[in-house]
Amino acid sequence: MEYLSKSISETESIAAEIARSLRGGECIALHGQMGAGKTQFVRGLVGALGGNTRAVSSPTYVLLNVYEGGRLAVFHLDAYRVSGPADFEGIGFPELLEQGGIVVVEWADRVMDLIPPKRVEIWIEAVGKMRRKIRVEGSTVDVEG
Numbered sequence: 478m479e480y481l482s483k484s485i486s487e488t489e490s491i492a493a494e495i496a497r498s499l500r501g502g503e504c505i506a507l508h509g510q511m512g513a514g515k516t517q518f519v520r521g522l523v524g525a526l527g528g529n530t531r532a533v534s535s536p537t538y539v540l541l542n543v544y545e546g547g548r549l550a551v552f553h554l555d556a557y558r559v560s561g562p563a564d565f566e567g568i569g570f571p572e573l574l575e576q577g578g579i580v581v582v583e584w585a586d587r588v589m590d591l592i593p594p595k596r597v598e599i600w601i602e603a604v605g606k607m608r609r610k611i612r613v614e615g616s617t618v619d620v621e622g
Contacts, residue, residue, distance in 0.1 A: 482609040488514050488601075491611055492521025495597070499526070501549050501577045506585030506592050509601035514609050515583045518601060522581065523551050535583070541568055550578035556587040565591055 482488040505522075507515045520533040527547030536542040536555040544551040552573045559565060565588050573580050574593060585592055600612045 478613045480611040480613070481604075482514075482611055484607055485514070485517050488517050488609055488611065489521030489524065492518045493525035495599075495613060496522045496525035499549060499579055501579070502574075503579050504574060504593050504596045505579065505581045506589070506596050506598045507581060507583045507601070508586060508599065510603065513601040513603050515601055518599065518611070519551070519553050519581055519583075522579065523547065526551065526579070540564070541573075550576065552576070552578055552580045554580070554582045556582060556584040559587060562588050562591045 480491045482491055499522075507518065509515050516533065516535045520530050523533050523544045524530040526549050528544040528551060529546060532542075532544055533553070534542065536553055537557050540554060540559070542553040544553065554565070554568075554570070554573075556565065570580075570588075570591055582588065582592065585598075596615055598614045600610075602610045602612075604610050
């Protein structure tokens with residue numbers, strides 16, 4: 478599925494649409510360059526799940542932010558500054574996948590060996606100052622075939 482967003486609020490609305498199909502236990506691998514809108518997308522997910530959108534921030538320096546209080550907890554991780562999968566294992570990534578919430582990983586390509594094959598992959602690409610192309614693949618289907 479592919480979407481075109483023309484604003485931050487549209488990016489959040491697209492995320493909200495995707496959030497409606499989430500049941501818990503999903504892992505979302507987010508891909509996109511710096512400033513593409515990955516954290517805005519997570520803000521839309523958290524809001525649609527009933528969480529506090531004001532609490533959403535990039536976990537670049539802390540590696541993990543947890544947003545609770547909604548229909549599902551969201552575990553928001555950022556692999557931008559990690560030196561490898563061991564950093565994620567050290568913060569309990571495998572255990573997060575078993576919590577029944579939604580695990581969202583920004584810069585997922587840096588830790589793909591840890592991302593389960595059953596995942597949702599989302600690519601966000603800037604195609605203008607405010608326009609974003611958002612491509613979604615998978616759900617809880619095995620993307621390895």
